[in-house]
Amino acid sequence: MKNKKELFQAPLIEISSDAVDEIKRHVAACPDHETGGILLGHSASEEKKIVEMATGPGPKALHSKRYFVRDTSYCQSVYERHFYQNGWEYIGDWHSHTRCHAFRGLPLECPNFPSAGDVMTLDAVLHDKDYDFDAFLMLLALPSRSGINIKVYVEKREGICEVPYVVV
Numbered sequence: 001m002k003n004k005k006e007l008f009q010a011p012l013i014e015i016s017s018d019a020v021d022e023i024k025r026h027v028a029a030c031p032d033h034e035t036g037g038i039l040l041g042h043s044a045s046e047e048k049k050i051v052e053m054a055t056g057p058g059p060k061a062l063h064s065k066r067y068f069v070r071d072t073s074y075c076q077s078v079y080e081r082h083f084y085q086n087g088w089e090y091i092g093d094w095h096s097h098t099r100c101h102a103f104r105g106l107p108l109e110c111p112n113f114p115s116a117g118d119v120m121t122l123d124a125v126l127h128d129k130d131y132d133f134d135a136f137l138m139l140l141a142l143p144s145r146s147g148i149n150i151k152v153y154v155e156k157r158e159g160i161c162e163v164p165y166v167v168v
């Protein structure tokens with residue numbers, strides 16, 4: 001019997017430097033609350049994803065220290081524009097987690113992995129019949145002392161897994 005790792009072939013992820021810059025710009029502008037947006041690009045195959053662009057959250061997004069709700073109609077309109085202009089598809093979401101902060105004088109660890117809520121959201125997208133995803137990306141932007149770290153996760157029917165990526 002194959003183990004989970006053999007069943008789960010990690011996709012090749014390429015992220016444009018424009019998308020990375022845009023994410024870092026939004027996170028730097030909103031360091032104390034979560035922010036995010038959607039990822040547009042190409043799903044060349046189940047095993048290859050190219051992120052061309054990351055949107056911002058939109059003017060009606062809700063930001064808090066612990067969660068973020070994007071402005072869906074804003075993200076939808078950006079997606080539609082780029083779908084018609086460039087043929088870019090909706091291939092994933094991104095959001096930030098807030099910097100470490102103290103609670104009653106005790107330092108809290110930065111959650112540098114998807115929360116239970118993040119995983120449930122991904123599951124819901126993957127199993128939504130309105131979409132037809134074989135794999136869906138979730139990018140986390142994690143502020144640290146040395147800058148903003150980006151981690152990429154992919155949700156497939158087999159489960160969720162952190163995957164390596166290259167910036168192009």
Ligand SMILES: [Zn+2]
Binds near residue numbers: 096097114
């Ligand atoms: Zn999260």
